[in-house]
Amino acid sequence: VKPLVRLARSFYARDAETVARALLGSILVHVVGDEERRARVVETEAYVGAHDLACHASKGRTKRTEVMFGPAGHAYVYLIYGMHQMLNVVTGDVDDAQAVLIRAVEPLSLVTGKTNGPGLVARSLGVTREHDGADLCAGSLFFARGTRVRDVVVTPRINVDYAKEWAKAPLRFYDAKSAFVSRRTSG
DNA sequence: CGTCAGATTCTCT
């Protein structure tokens, strides 16, 4: 159990694609009471702004998507299919609604259950909509420096067929060496 | 490997 180095605001304040790649190998941490849950990020997707038809922000600036238009380094957590929570990280500049979805992690400590899917990531770490808007540079939920991922695979994103030309954009990234990548592969 | 239905709540009109 090594000491954690929390990632700083400047890390997130870049374009979503860069952050999505850089987050691979980092450590997702959620502190609950005296429990420090840790998992290694192995799969991410970038949602690159309001012009990206797969990005929620493309439907306009609403109460739900407001966090994405805010400063980088905050969590964007929403409910999908009425039951699954999706953990995203806001990146880029203010008013530039970019985000990175955490699709899969490897359990490191105090994390139980499956973690190879975005809904499962939130469930196993105990992340909920309560964390929507949470500052990853200050609170109990954050990312820490991890290990470098040498072998990154790039594919189109999952379940965004509706997004026309954006459905094929190569914005999903995962660690080729990991056995914890989500099984739905579109590339 | 593929297909498919379930199951639930929030969002915006």
Place this chain on the structure above:
DNA sequence: GAGAATCTGACGC
């Protein structure tokens, strides 16, 4: 109040 929704688990071959 309709409809979406960055999914999961189960089942079949």
